[in-house]
Amino acid sequence: MKDNAAKLFPNPDTGAKVMEYSVAHSTPLPDWLVKYHDWGCSDTDVPNYLTSTYQAQTLIFLARMMGAKRVLEIGVYIGFSTMFWSHAVGKDGSVTGLELSDKYAGLARKACAENKIDNVDIRVGDAVKSLENLTVTEPFDLVFIDANKEAYPEYLDILLAKSQPGQANRLLRAGGLIIADNVLRSAIVADDTERNPNVAEIVGRHGATSAEELIEPLRRFNKKLLEQPRLETVLLPLFDGLGMASLKD
Template sequence: MKEIYTALYPNEQVATNVGDYSFSHSTKLPKHITDHHAWGVETQERSNYMISPLQAQFQVWLAKAVGAKRVLEIGTFIGFSTMGWSEAVSTNGHVTALEFSPEYAQIAEEAFAKNSITNIEVIVGDARESIKKLSTTIPQPYDLIFIDADKTSYPTYLSQILEYSPPNSTSVRLLRQGGIIVADNILRRGLVADPSDANPQAAKERERTWRADDMDALHKFNDMMVESARLETFLMPMFDGLGCGRLVD
C-alpha cells in the first residue's frame, strides 16, 4: 500500500471495530433519528438504502460546520438522512426532500409528523423534473445539496446544479456560491476504482447489484466533479465513497 493511502483497515474485523469506535466517539444523533433508523432496519426490505448512522453523524456535523440553513436532498427513501439534515439546519432552517416513490415519501412524511418535524418539504416525482421546477421557484439558494438517488442520473443532477447556479446571476440560483455538494455511493464498494477480480467485492456485487450503466454514470460523475473548473472537489474514500464538492463561483 502506498504511504499516501489510509492504512486503517487491513481486514473486515478492524474496519468494523474502527467504525464502532468512530461511532461512539462522534457526537450522538438525537434518539428519534437513531430510532427511525432502527425501525427502518426492522421493517423495510430495502433498509440498506439508508446511509449508516455513522455517515449521518458526519453529515449533520458537516452541515453544521458550514452553517447550512437550506438543504436539498435528492433521494429520500423513508427519511432517515433527511432527519439528519433537518436536525443540522435547526427549526428555522429548511430541507427540501425529493423522492420518486409515493410509498416511501408517505412513510417519510409520517415519520416527520410523528416526531413533530416541520422544516422538511417532501416533493414526490422524478428528481430531474423537481430540480428544474425548484430552480425557478425557490426563494433562496440551497447551502448544501445531497445526491443519493438513482446512480445513472448522477451526471444529470450535477449538470443541473451547475446550470441552475450560474455565476454572477441576479436571479435566485439553485446552489449558492461556496455551497456544498455531497454525493453518496460514488465508489460502489470500491468497484468504481477497482473492478478487477482482485477486489473481493467484485464477484459478490456482480451477482447482486452490478449494473454497467451505474458504473459508467459514476465514472462520469466523478470525472465531472474533478474536471469542472467551477468546483473544488474531495473524493472521500469513506462509507461507500462520498463525493464532496464546493461550488467556487
C-alpha cells in the same frame, strides 16, 4: 513520500473495533433518529438504502460546520437522512427532498409528523424533472445526492446550470456544497478487475447486464466533479464513497 493510505487496521476485527470506538467518540445522534434508523433497518423494503448512523453523525457535523440552513436532498427513501438534515439545520432552517416513490415519500412525511418536524418539504416525481421545475427564493447551502446513480451526471448538470453567477433564484449558493453518496459503489468504480469480489456481487444484486452499466455513470460523475472549473472537489473513500465539491463563482 508519505503513503496516502495509512495502514491502520491489521485485520477486520481491529478495523471493527476502531470503527466502534470512533462512533462512540463522535457526538451521538438523538435517540429518536437512532430509533427511526433501527426501524428502517428492520422493517422497510430496502434497508440497504439507508445511510448509516455514523454517516449521519459525520454529515450533521459537516452541515453545522458550514452553517448550512437550507438543504436539498435528492433521494429521500423513508426520510432518515431528510430528518437528520432537518436536525442539522435546526428549526430556522429547511430541507427540500425529491423522491420518486409516492409510498416512500408518504413514509417520510409520516415520520416527520410523528417527530414534530415541520421544516421539511418532500416533492414526489422523477428528480430530473423536479430539479428542472424547482424554483427557490433563497439558494441552498448544501445538496445531498443519494438517488438513482445513473442520473448523477444529469443532476449535477442541472444543478450547475441553475446556479450560475449572478443568476436570479439560483439553486446552490456560491460556496455551497454538493455531497454525493455511493460514488465508489462498493469499490467497483475504482477497481473493476477480478481482484475485486464486489464486482460480481453488485452486478448480481442489481440485475445489471454488465459492471460497466453501473460503473460508467459514476465515473462520468466523478470526472465531472473533478474537471468542472467551478468546483473544488475531494472524493472521500468513506462509507460507500462520498463525492464532495464546493461551488466557486
